[in-house]
Amino acid sequence: MPGRETGADEVVVDGRRRDRHTAEGGRSDAGGCVPSTRTVSAVVSPGFGARRRWAVVAGLVALLAGLPSLIGAIPASDRDVPAADLRSAVLASDMVAFSGYAESAGGLALPVTDQLASVADLFSDRTLMRVWWRGPADNRVDVVTPTGEISTHRDATGTWTWEYESATATRGALGPLELPAPLDLLPSALGRRLLSEAADGELSRIGARRVAGRDGLGLRLSPVDQASSVSRVDVWVDGDSGVPLQVQVYGEDARRPALDTRFLDLELAAPGPEVTAFSPPAGAVVREDRGVDLVEAAQQVTGPGLPLTLAGLDRRPMEGLPRGLGVYGRGVTLLAVVPAPGRLTEELRRALGASPGAVVDELGVRASIGPLGLMVVDRPGGRAYVLTGSVTLDALAAAAAEMPELGGRP
Template identity: 30%
Template sequence: MSVFRSRSALRWLVPSAAAVVVIGGGAAAGTIIASADPALPERSAAQLLVDLQNAKVDGLSGTIVQSSDLGLPQIAGLTDDASSQLGLASLVAGSNTARVWYAGEDKARIALLGTQGETDVIRNGPDVWFWQSQESAATHLKVPAGAERKKPEALPSGIPSSPQEAADAALAAIDDTTAVTTTGAAKVADRDAYELVLSPKAQQSLIGQVRLAVDAEKHIPLRVDVYAKNATSPAFRVAFQQISFDTPDAQQFVFNPPPGTKVTEANSGQIEKDIEKSAQKHTPAEVEKAKGEGVKVIGEGWASVVTATLPKTDAADGEKPAQVEGLLGALPEASGSWGKGRIFAGSLFSVLLTDDGRVFAGAVAPETLYEAAAKK
């Protein structure tokens, strides 16, 4: 018996968390015209930006392929854990495939498949289903009144799961810190597209370009490539391999729990009450201590550094898990006038964890993080 009344869910693995670095920049639209295929009319960078912002489709389905080569070091238990549903092994260097369906704001479906089993997130009107095959468990949630337009999220907040999300992240940062140009025509998923190019002006940025292939007819992003500086091939790509703009059949969004599935009815109001009840168990001082210091941004645009102070724990509250300590110990050591810590760096971003509990991250080289850490 199929989980769905029509064809079953296909593969989906989580896109690279490093894709969020496209959020860090900004752009100013150039006036260069796309030297498009003779069959396509010319479009300027500014016109393509307007096209992207006004694009709207009633439905689509397709296969999305994500590939990455982030130049990250191999860390045992972190980047080589292929057995984990959200393991980073395939995100560091490899290719993942997705199948998605969309039929409006209240009908969307994403299928994920890890080596340990399948996970599906389905939004069908007021009903949201989250199904995990490995645990033979499904959670059903009713969308609260007033939240009808909220889309289901299968991935951690901020991680692009499609070309549209990756493009939205890049376009949301438009200002004068980036040059926006065009390179001409492209062919993606057997469809004609224009290519829009965002190039950071900041010399400190590790990102050389973000390229968006924009469908010539529907104006949605079909592909997003992120290039490291001076690179000739993308370090990260998320693109449609196949796409149809026909509205999927309604049965694609109907979920039937397989026999033996443990179904949990989740109530959004109850979830909020549980959170409030949990918070009441701790004093205000304890809550503030657990939160750590708020997130701050140092610098501007593509060279900006995000920093925060991690929550502190005492021996009485529970020490750091041995696994976490082991992962941190596997990272290269770093030191400077700011103190000592560990560095995690790739071709698109760097992360610094200091011994005094601070974290610094950005689409910049480690040296820029060290400078930010020294500014106490």
């Protein structure tokens, strides 16, 4: 149905008022909407207030949140696929085009700082996402909330983030080390990353379940690294495409997952290029996202640099990283060592020290939040480092004790 004009920034499409960027972006059922039998719609009058205008979105969020239990009640058909073959299918699925809805539920009460609040929200809250995937360098993820949407469009050189309510477009560049984003919590992306370096001996089959109306073949990853704080990762894989449908990450001795992300609806068809492409609309506020410049801080480090191993984990070769910044381990077991700017360090030290079970000693302050370990290490001369990853408190302490005396400005 053609759109009816309502103003400079909004149109009515199929009886729903939507911002012009969304309407022109191709948000039709073919672009990834929930099928019409589960679509909530309403006619919005010109006087509809902001709170009532988003009531329709809130209803949709509630409806989608209830779908997994309903769909999961349908028996799933398993297939006799070896664990190693299923992993290979997952790793080959990055070019499978699709669109749909996904939901991530995190149970990690991360210490909150001003600069990392968005990361803490991702891992502690329930996040509903719409996704259009044409490939790793051509995709779009919208985070849907009761009060609006934030769209992130990825291309070959970076990302555009569009905030409709504030009419702000933010350009972000791709770097060697980036903070987690909603894209990273999609079951398709997270499943591929966690399985990418798994050894055959760490994998086993665990039956099947229904996810997003599809038969998900179960694959369990049980890390063997002594430093790992993750007891297992369960991945449910679409047998036809290899796309991970659901990922659950469990910490040591945990009965409930610390992170559970799943598709609620999935269509294995390529969305049009106009859906994922983005150009800032006329009149938009355009800005550059510098983020937390961890690489710049690491470039100030002098001395011998970080060692080749820490806490029994080998340093990963990563192009573009300065010697003052390191990532150790493989697969599910990773440890990042980052020289942190002073303001971030102070905020994190205070928040971390207030966490339940925090340890404060001559090495620094450290705590475990589910399977995630965090530590602030003070070095001579005022240099502070943040150690974080899916490792135990003992591994953090061992890494801190093994770090050399590194110079540089704080």
